[in-house]
Amino acid sequence: MSTTEILIAGFGGQGILFAGKFLAYKGLIEDKNVSWLPSYGPEMRGGTASCSVILSDAPVGSPIVSNPDVLIAMNLPSLDRYESSVVPGGVIFTDSTLIERSVVRNDVKAFAVPATRLASDNDMPTLANMILLGKVLAECGGFEKETVTAALKKVISAKHADMLDLNLRALSIGAGL
Amino acid sequence: MSDKVLMKGNEAIAEAAIIAGCRHYFGYPITPQTEIAAYMAKRMPKIGGTFLQAESEIAAINMVYGVAAAGKRCMTSSSSPGISLKGEGISYMAGADLPALVVNVQRGGPGLGGIQPSQSDYFQATRGGGHGDYHMIVLAPASVQEMASLTVKGFELADKYRMTSMILADGTMGQMMEPVSLELDVKEPPEKPWATTGTGMARPHNVVNSLFLSPDELERTNFLRYERYAQVEANETMYEEYLMDDADVCIAAFGIAARVSKNAVNAARKEGIKAGLIRPITLWPFPKAAFAKAADRVKAFVSVELSMGQLIEDVMLAVNGKAPVTLCNRVGGMIPSPEQVLDAIRKAAENGGAR
Numbered sequence: 001m002s003t004t005e006i007l008i009a010g011f012g013g014q015g016i017l018f019a020g021k022f023l024a025y026k027g028l029i030e031d032k033n034v035s036w037l038p039s040y041g042p043e044m045r046g047g048t049a050s051c052s053v054i055l056s057d058a059p060v061g062s063p064i065v066s067n068p069d070v071l072i073a074m075n076l077p078s079l080d081r082y083e084s085s086v087v088p089g090g091v092i093f094t095d096s097t098l099i100e101r102s103v104v105r106n107d108v109k110a111f112a113v114p115a116t117r118l119a120s121d122n123d124m125p126t127l128a129n130m131i132l133l134g135k136v137l138a139e140c141g142g143f144e145k146e147t148v149t150a151a152l153k154k155v156i157s158a159k160h161a162d163m164l165d166l167n168l169r170a171l172s173i174g175a176g177l
Numbered sequence: 178m179s180d181k182v183l184m185k186g187n188e189a190i191a192e193a194a195i196i197a198g199c200r201h202y203f204g205y206p207i208t209p210q211t212e213i214a215a216y217m218a219k220r221m222p223k224i225g226g227t228f229l230q231a232e233s234e235i236a237a238i239n240m241v242y243g244v245a246a247a248g249k250r251c252m253t254s255s256s257s258p259g260i261s262l263k264g265e266g267i268s269y270m271a272g273a274d275l276p277a278l279v280v281n282v283q284r285g286g287p288g289l290g291g292i293q294p295s296q297s298d299y300f301q302a303t304r305g306g307g308h309g310d311y312h313m314i315v316l317a318p319a320s321v322q323e324m325a326s327l328t329v330k331g332f333e334l335a336d337k338y339r340m341t342s343m344i345l346a347d348g349t350m351g352q353m354m355e356p357v358s359l360e361l362d363v364k365e366p367p368e369k370p371w372a373t374t375g376t377g378m379a380r381p382h383n384v385v386n387s388l389f390l391s392p393d394e395l396e397r398t399n400f401l402r403y404e405r406y407a408q409v410e411a412n413e414t415m416y417e418e419y420l421m422d423d424a425d426v427c428i429a430a431f432g433i434a435a436r437v438s439k440n441a442v443n444a445a446r447k448e449g450i451k452a453g454l455i456r457p458i459t460l461w462p463f464p465k466a467a468f469a470k471a472a473d474r475v476k477a478f479v480s481v482e483l484s485m486g487q488l489i490e491d492v493m494l495a496v497n498g499k500a501p502v503t504l505c506n507r508v509g510g511m512i513p514s515p516e517q518v519l520d521a522i523r524k525a526a527e528n529g530g531a532r
Contacts, residue, residue, distance in 0.1 A: 021354070024183055024354060028181065028183060029357050033356075034183070034355065034356060035351040035353055035354070035355050036183065036352075036353060036354040036355070037238070037349060037352060038352055038353075040208065040209055040292070040348065047297045055434040060436075061432075061436050061437065061438050061439040061443070061515070062436045062439075062512075062515060063349065063355075063433075063436065064349070064512060064514075065354050066514055071296070088375055118423035145213070154183070
């Protein structure tokens with residue numbers, strides 16, 4: 001029985017909720033129990049956004065992630081706020097283009113990915129989230145092209161089907177780091 | 178992954194209502210339930226239904242009164258402050274014995290309160306909410322799947338007993354996404370010979386009304402209504418028991434509080450405390466018998482809720498002094514953590530002599 005609790009946090013507009021939805025769908029395709037819970041407070045009207053994703057072999061109890069196994073921080077306020085909540089032995093991924101400091105904790109694994117810079121270098125300025133997620137999948141075990149593509153198809157609406165390849169490329173860039 | 182899709186709880190309610198045959202939705206936006214209205218706005222025009230954003234909550238509930246009187250499945254949804262506004266209309270529907278579905282995705286109160294999850298409308302929901310003697314059938318989903326299935330059930334029970342069914346959810350249930358199967362068990366609505374559908378010059382007029390100026394007549398309508406309520410209590414009570422077979426400590430919780438509590442029950446079991454959970458699925462009718470039966474053996478009860486102690490009163494009434502009942506709560510949009518609940522279980526185990 002394994003359960004992974006993931007917290008994704010950043011600015012509104014960085015695709016935080018989208019990234020969480022992608023992870024949840026990927027879990028669903030892999031026959032896991034999943035839950036996805038967004039912040040819906042004043043945050044979603046600008047400022048910070050976050051979402052809790054739980055992937056588990058067992059039914060999900062509380063959908064609220066207070067102590068994540070995996071923290072994905074896309075801005076400094078998010079790292080400041082949530083770094084201390086990560087479980088010992090957990091993993092923190094940061095967008096090092098936007099977060100100048102390093103992770104202070106030494107009882108967690110930390111990966112700093114210049115996601116925002118890579119996104120603009122590769123002409124996909126809105127996909128820093130997916131570049132970072134690519135790294136997450138590569139490190140946490142779960143980058144199988146088939147399920148990744150299937151999950152992307154679920155979260156990218158038919159209207160934006162042309163974005164599928166670009167998202168896949170973003171994930172691959174992150175996974176290849 | 179079978180046939181399951183990821184949906185927000187609010188969206189699941191809306192889609193399930195459509196699947197249940199509801200073609201008339203009236204609402205007014207309020208966080209955290211606006212996705213229901215947004216979903217209906219998108220879907221209803223495509224399937225020949227009515228989506229109408231009313232000028233206020235009061236207008237919306239009275240539109241529901243109208244459609245219900247005409248015998249069609251209809252609904253409205255809101256969040257706590259908006260439900261207070263609907264209270265008058267809900268009471269009128271009770272007085273006129275009209276079936277409808279009202280959804281309350283609760284937020285913190287009183288007053289305008291906040292927009293984060295809460296369960297502090299428990300009294301309002303289980304005691305009727307408006308003026309006069311009446312009840313609603315109150316359904317408390319604890320997963321997105323139940324947001325869908327209890328919506329269908331709500332319509333079914335409303336029609337069967339000519340009552341308002343209320344889905345009493347909260348901000349977390351409305352906003353979270355989980356896999357949901359939309360293969361729902363929908364029964365055909367019963368005939369409604371009382372509905373005001375036009376006589377076709379072939380039968381006497383039907384009258385839908387909640388005004389009875391003659392006291393003996395009004396008393397009779399109340400008595401008859403409560404005979405129906407007794408049937409609901411006898412036939413429609415729903416609850417879930419979790420690890421109750423050998424439990425020394427029993428948690429009472431519904432909705433999001435029950436989900437958090439399940440984590441705590443599992444953690445308590447790891448510590449050797451025999452904890453269990455009774456989760457009322459119908460808040461009215463309340464599963465009194467389940468708690469009364471548990472009280473013969475359980476040494477202590479803990480009511481876990483997002484309110485200042487509302488559910489606990491029904492638990493105490495059912496337990497009837499046979500065991501101590503303590504409160505574990507957060508309010509104002511805060512949610513108890515599994516650790517807080519575990520701590521309450523530990524204390525209850527000590528005080529109840531369960532160890």
